[in-house]
Amino acid sequence: MLIQPYLFFNGNCRQAFDFYRDALGAEYETLMRYRDSPEPPPPECAPPGWEDKVMHASLRIGSLRLMGSDDGSGQTARPQGFSLSLSVPDADAADRVFAALADGGSVIMPLGETFWSPRFGMLTDRFGVGWMIGVEA
Structure with missing residues (x-):
């Protein structure tokens, strides 16, 4: 599946x-x-x-x-209630991807160290899609 x-x-x-x-x-x-x-x-x-x-x-x-x-039905609303989670191999990749996706969007949680990841952050891109970017621990 x-x-x-x-x-x-x-x-x-x-x-x-x-x-x-x-x-x-x-x-x-x-x-x-x-x-x-x-x-x-x-x-x-x-x-x-x-x-x-x-x-x-x-x-x-x-x-x-x-x-x-x-969606031409007119029913499309801003996505909500989920985020796309993207795992990247290292901090440099996290910095690059996070900055690119945040361009024109809004940062929810800046990239930083967490107890589960050496680098993690959350944002909403300019199209209203939520993203979580994290380095695999």
């Missing part, structure tokens, strides 16, 4: 995934726009003008697959 995070955005999925690609050194596995669909999407999923919005995207971040899309 495998759990993979899938994030929904309100029209800015491409910007978010480009940001994650650059901040985390990720690679696109998939990027499909609504116009790429072999069948027209239902109007409740992709309103007029959403042809170039993301129907499905997938990034490879180390061994993780992060997926997402633009």
